[in-house]
Amino acid sequence: MGASFVAHVLFLLWFFATTFSFFCKAESNVTCNEKDKQALLNFKQGLSDPSKNLSSWSDQEDCSRWDRVVYDNKTGRVTELHLSDSRLGGEISGSLLQLEHLNLLDLSGNDFNCTPIPTFLGSMASLTHLDLGYSNFSGHIPHQLGNLSNLRHLNLGGNYYLYADNFHWISNLSSIQYLDLSNSKHQSEVGWLQIMSMFPSLSMLFASDCELVNLNPSLGFVNFTSLQYLDLFNNLFSHEIPNWFSNLTTSLLYLDLARNYLRGEIPTSIFNLQKLDSLFLYSNKIIGKIPESLGQLKHLTYLNMLDNSFSGPIPSSIGNLSYLEGLWLSENQLNGTIPKTIGLLSNLEYLFVGDNFLTGTVDEGHFTKLSKLEYLDISHTHLFFNVKSNWVPPFQLTTITMSSCKIGPNFPMWLQTQRSVRHLLLSKSEISDKAPGWFWNWTSNIKIIDLSDNQIEGDVSEIVLNSHFINLRSNHFKGQMPQLSTNVQELNIANNSISGPISSFMCQKMNRKNQVMVLDASNNLLTGALPHCWKYWQSLTHLDLGSNDISGRIPYSLGSLVALQSLHLQNNSISGDIPSSLKKCSNLSLIDIGENLLSGAIPPWIGEMTNLTILRLTSNGFKGHIPLQICQLSSLIVLDLANNSLSGHIPNCLKNISAMTIPTPRFEAQYSYDYLGGLYYYGGTYLENLKLVPKGLELEYEENLGFVKMIDLSSNNLSGSIPSEISVLSELCFLNLSRNQLIGKIPEKIGIMKKLESIDLSQNHLSGEIPLSLSSLTFLSRLNLSYNNLSGKIPLGSQLQTFDAFSYIGNPQLCGNPLPKNCTIGEESQNRTPIGKTEEDSNNSNFYIGMGVGFAVGFWTVCGVLFFNRTWRHAYFKFFDDMKDCIYVATVLNVNWLLEKLRSCHL
Ligand SMILES: *[C@@H]1O[C@H](CO)[C@@H](O)[C@H](O)[C@H]1NC(C)=O
Ligand SMILES: *[C@@H]1O[C@H](CO)[C@@H](O)[C@H](O)[C@H]1NC(C)=O
Ligand SMILES: *[C@@H]1O[C@H](CO)[C@@H](O)[C@H](O)[C@H]1NC(C)=O
Numbered sequence: 031m032g033a034s035f036v037a038h039v040l041f042l043l044w045f046f047a048t049t050f051s052f053f054c055k056a057e058s059n060v061t062c063n064e065k066d067k068q069a070l071l072n073f074k075q076g077l078s079d080p081s082k083n084l085s086s087w088s089d090q091e092d093c094s095r096w097d098r099v100v101y102d103n104k105t106g107r108v109t110e111l112h113l114s115d116s117r118l119g120g121e122i123s124g125s126l127l128q129l130e131h132l133n134l135l136d137l138s139g140n141d142f143n144c145t146p147i148p149t150f151l152g153s154m155a156s157l158t159h160l161d162l163g164y165s166n167f168s169g170h171i172p173h174q175l176g177n178l179s180n181l182r183h184l185n186l187g188g189n190y191y192l193y194a195d196n197f198h199w200i201s202n203l204s205s206i207q208y209l210d211l212s213n214s215k216h217q218s219e220v221g222w223l224q225i226m227s228m229f230p231s232l233s234m235l236f237a238s239d240c241e242l243v244n245l246n247p248s249l250g251f252v253n254f255t256s257l258q259y260l261d262l263f264n265n266l267f268s269h270e271i272p273n274w275f276s277n278l279t280t281s282l283l284y285l286d287l288a289r290n291y292l293r294g295e296i297p298t299s300i301f302n303l304q305k306l307d308s309l310f311l312y313s314n315k316i317i318g319k320i321p322e323s324l325g326q327l328k329h330l331t332y333l334n335m336l337d338n339s340f341s342g343p344i345p346s347s348i349g350n351l352s353y354l355e356g357l358w359l360s361e362n363q364l365n366g367t368i369p370k371t372i373g374l375l376s377n378l379e380y381l382f383v384g385d386n387f388l389t390g391t392v393d394e395g396h397f398t399k400l401s402k403l404e405y406l407d408i409s410h411t412h413l414f415f416n417v418k419s420n421w422v423p424p425f426q427l428t429t430i431t432m433s434s435c436k437i438g439p440n441f442p443m444w445l446q447t448q449r450s451v452r453h454l455l456l457s458k459s460e461i462s463d464k465a466p467g468w469f470w471n472w473t474s475n476i477k478i479i480d481l482s483d484n485q486i487e488g489d490v491s492e493i494v495l496n497s498h499f500i501n502l503r504s505n506h507f508k509g510q511m512p513q514l515s516t517n518v519q520e521l522n523i524a525n526n527s528i529s530g531p532i533s534s535f536m537c538q539k540m541n542r543k544n545q546v547m548v549l550d551a552s553n554n555l556l557t558g559a560l561p562h563c564w565k566y567w568q569s570l571t572h573l574d575l576g577s578n579d580i581s582g583r584i585p586y587s588l589g590s591l592v593a594l595q596s597l598h599l600q601n602n603s604i605s606g607d608i609p610s611s612l613k614k615c616s617n618l619s620l621i622d623i624g625e626n627l628l629s630g631a632i633p634p635w636i637g638e639m640t641n642l643t644i645l646r647l648t649s650n651g652f653k654g655h656i657p658l659q660i661c662q663l664s665s666l667i668v669l670d671l672a673n674n675s676l677s678g679h680i681p682n683c684l685k686n687i688s689a690m691t692i693p694t695p696r697f698e699a700q701y702s703y704d705y706l707g708g709l710y711y712y713g714g715t716y717l718e719n720l721k722l723v724p725k726g727l728e729l730e731y732e733e734n735l736g737f738v739k740m741i742d743l744s745s746n747n748l749s750g751s752i753p754s755e756i757s758v759l760s761e762l763c764f765l766n767l768s769r770n771q772l773i774g775k776i777p778e779k780i781g782i783m784k785k786l787e788s789i790d791l792s793q794n795h796l797s798g799e800i801p802l803s804l805s806s807l808t809f810l811s812r813l814n815l816s817y818n819n820l821s822g823k824i825p826l827g828s829q830l831q832t833f834d835a836f837s838y839i840g841n842p843q844l845c846g847n848p849l850p851k852n853c854t855i856g857e858e859s860q861n862r863t864p865i866g867k868t869e870e871d872s873n874n875s876n877f878y879i880g881m882g883v884g885f886a887v888g889f890w891t892v893c894g895v896l897f898f899n900r901t902w903r904h905a906y907f908k909f910f911d912d913m914k915d916c917i918y919v920a921t922v923l924n925v926n927w928l929l930e931k932l933r934s935c936h937l
């Protein structure tokens with residue numbers, strides 16, 4: 031849709047220029063035809079007109095004076111009805127048929143409430159121009175429209191629920207010049223191209239989002255003679271781009287094949303389209319090199335081939351495209367250096383070459399004539415941006431996207447010459463230098479700043495931040511926390527050396543009017559107690575003060591943060607108990623207060639926090655029983671209560687935690703680009719981050735957090751047996767019950783928990799035999815049953831033998847491989863069949879025999895430890911438009927981050 035915009039605008043400009051004159055015409059003394067007047071009054075009667083746009087249509091007034099009606103001043107007959115964007119609805123009366131001289135009927139931009147297009151329109155033989163676009167018509171496109179043989183302009187676009195079985199009806203529209211069928215559905219039509227290509231005067235064809243499947247003409251060639259605009263954006267073409275463009279070499283100006291599934295290389299005939307002005311091929315699966323013949327397209331203004339699989343170098347002939355204003359080549363596999371000829375493109379405004387394998391140096395020479403450049407993306411490449419420190423670039427950029435490409439070690443001083451920057455993305459750019467004195471003041475008009483993962487130094491105590499999104503994570507900033515203007519919505523200053531009492535930042539006068547939603551100051555040197563001025567921080571949705579040196583109690587006033595969705599206070603020295611006020615924060619989906627000095631009981635009201643997904647209370651002094659109410663937390667995926675002094679039984683009801691019994695749904699990234707504007711950004715992409723110890727090793731989870739499903743109750747005083755119901759938690763990946771006082775047997779059906787990657791039951795008093803079903807856990811890569819009273823033979827015939835003896839030691843009565851102790855005949859229990867094991871199960875486990883650890887390791891990312899794909903980058907690292915920043919804030923940050931983001935997640 032976005033790309034066809036230019037064509038639409040051009041056309042509409044022309045159209046209004048030619049028709050506007052009718053409206054400002056001098057008055058005439060020929061009165062309007064009475065029959066036409068009555069017909070229009072009847073037509074008006076059927077319509078709903080809430081905005082009274084047709085109020086001038088009255089019986090008293092001659093219809094020559096009516097708004098939106100054009101009539102012929104010689105005959106008095108009505109010739110045109112301009113009713114677009116009038117909020118009309120209701121019924122379209124057949125009385126229109128009496129307007130025998132009507133040439134133009136424009137009903138676009140209204141709302142006809144999903145009614146079908148009236149068939150009688152096909153009898154209005156005088157029509158040359160029929161516009162029904164974006165008017166919420168639905169149903170079958172009436173084939174009667176095909177009778178309108180004088181029609182030159184037909185717009186049915188933007189009616190998402192229109193469809194047709196075939197295009198045969200169209201073939202009679204012999205005068206058609208402009209045809210817009212966008213968004214109507216034509217999946218079953220395979221011969222459409224042949225039919226379209228028979229119209230001798232067709233010059234504009236818009237068929238985006240039509241579910242068309244085939245771009246090959248059935249006769250093998252096309253016969254377009256006048257086609258100038260061809261928009262086939264967002265269809266279902268999944269073959270190679272056909273080679274029939276040769277017959278369009280002198281006519282075609284605009285070609286949009288973007289967002290399809292096109293494969294193969296670009297056919298050379300495309301480069302013979304001498305007049306081509308816009309070529310959109312983005313988001314396909316096109317491979318091969320971009321040929322040097324690209325330079326033949328002398329009139330090219332927009333070239334967008336983003337998000338394909340182009341390889342090889344950027345052709346140096348690109349310097350011949352002197353009209354080029356927009357070049358989008360990001361997200362391909364281009365390699366080699368950026369040709370210097372790019373510096374000749376004196377009209378270039380958009381240069382997007384990021385996310386490629388480009389190498390070499392970019393220097394002043396690449397920008398010699400780029401005085402109009404506004405948007406630059408060289409991020410995620412191997413490029414070295416190497417310019418002199420006194421360089422004065424010819425351009426004024428608004429968007430600087432240079433993350434993950436080398437800029438440093440020196441701070442890029444040329445930035446100071448740029449006075450219009452709105453987005454500055456310099457993450458991971460190897461800058462290890464002091465931020466210059468002018469820098470912070472210079473940033474005050476920038477909306478999005480990302481300097482994360484560099485080694486930038488400087489004392490930030492005195493600076494005032496004013497940007498919407500500020501990411502300074504993982505640098506060498508020091509001093510006290512900076513001050514924040516009311517514009518700041520997200521500040522991530524984690525992993526620096528910020529010191530001073532947390533309260534002086536939170537309660538400081540200037541910061542009291544803040545609008546901050548996300549504050550991450552974790553991993554710094556902040557000290558003192560949590561203050562009582564949370565009432566100034568009501569916008570907070572995400573707060574992370576983890577890994578500092580904060581002491582004192584959790585203040586009761588923290589409960590005033592009712593918007594809070596995640597709270598991280600882990601790894602500090604916070605003491606006391608969990609204040610009951612916290613239950614007012616009912617949007618909380620993540621609580622991490624592990625590694626503190628907290629004590630008291632786990633409050634039963636925790637069961638009322640129904641959105642809770644992650645609860646981490648590990649390594650504190652919590653006492654008492656695990657409250658049964660915890661089982662009401664149906665969204666819980668991480669329950670980590672390890673290393674406390676909890677006693678009593680493991681609740682039987684854990685089986686009610688449905689998030690651990692149903693798979694994490696697949697993630698459909700909802701992202702969209704405005705490719706014409708071409709701006710797309712990282713911005714405010716705060717990702718939750720949680721350190722867990724799922725398999726004996728500490729791991730940091732970000733994007734993949736939704737796939738971790740774990741219960742860790744280790745190192746407490748829990749007694750009783752492991753409830754057999756636990757086996758219902760079939761999505762659980764990590765189970766750690768070690769270092770408790772548990773007795774009884776390992777649940778027989780543990781083998782149903784197919785996703786288990788790690789089981790640690792060590793250092794309890796478990797007895798009985800190891801259930802055979804354990805051997806069917808094909809993802810299991812860590813097992814620790816040591817130091818219990820288990821007996822009998824370790825089940826054979828699967829990967830249970832791939833774990834070493836340390837998994838089993840300390841069980842004096844256990845025998846068999848891998849333990850050194852051989853089983854005597856008596857100890858060996860033969861023909862043991864696990865309860866509930868079906869034949870199918872055992873076939874499965876036979877199938878996996880022999881794959882052993884290799885298989886398990888290969889697939890252990892079921893629970894997503896090193897999971898990172900393009901979809902996420904699309905969704906979180908790319909955003910497009912200044913104007914959309916605020917929409918972004920509203921939609922991304924206000925969603926309940928985990929539920930919204932991860933419920934719709936897939937692997
Ligand atoms: C009638 O319309 C024509 C063009 O459509 C215009 O040139 C002419 O001046 C008009 N005559 C009057 C009397 O308005
Ligand atoms: C229409 O008005 C014009 C002047 O505006 C006049 O010359 C002409 O005679 C009038 N014609 C009729 C039919 O009234
Ligand atoms: C192609 O179009 C031309 C001109 O409209 C016409 O003369 C010719 O017959 C057409 N060819 C075919 C095969 O339809």
Ligand SMILES: *[C@@H]1O[C@H](CO)[C@@H](O)[C@H](O)[C@H]1NC(C)=O
Binds near residue numbers: 250251252253277
């Ligand atoms: C171009 O059109 C002519 C008919 O007008 C046809 O014979 C020829 O095959 C077409 N060429 C291509 C490449 O489609």
Ligand SMILES: *[C@@H]1O[C@H](CO)[C@@H](O)[C@H](O)[C@H]1NC(C)=O
Binds near residue numbers: 342365
């Ligand atoms: C680019 O990649 C191709 C194959 O992918 C390789 O043959 C070629 O040497 C690479 N060129 C450069 C300059 O790295």
Ligand SMILES: *[C@@H]1O[C@H](CO)[C@@H](O)[C@H](O)[C@H]1NC(C)=O
Binds near residue numbers: 471494
């Ligand atoms: C930032 O610059 C403006 C004018 O350019 C000046 O008035 C202001 O004092 C500066 N602020 C700081 C903190 O240097």
Ligand SMILES: *[C@@H]1O[C@H](CO)[C@@H](O)[C@H](O)[C@H]1NC(C)=O
Binds near residue numbers: 929
């Ligand atoms: C839980 O989250 C949903 C959607 O994310 C939200 O509509 C609901 O209000 C939340 N529940 C509570 C108790 O906050």
Ligand SMILES: *[C@@H]1O[C@H](CO)[C@@H](O)[C@H](O)[C@H]1NC(C)=O
Binds near residue numbers: 850851852
């Ligand atoms: C265990 O049995 C194997 C053969 O089955 C034998 O080679 C080995 O010596 C025995 N080990 C002990 C400790 O009895």
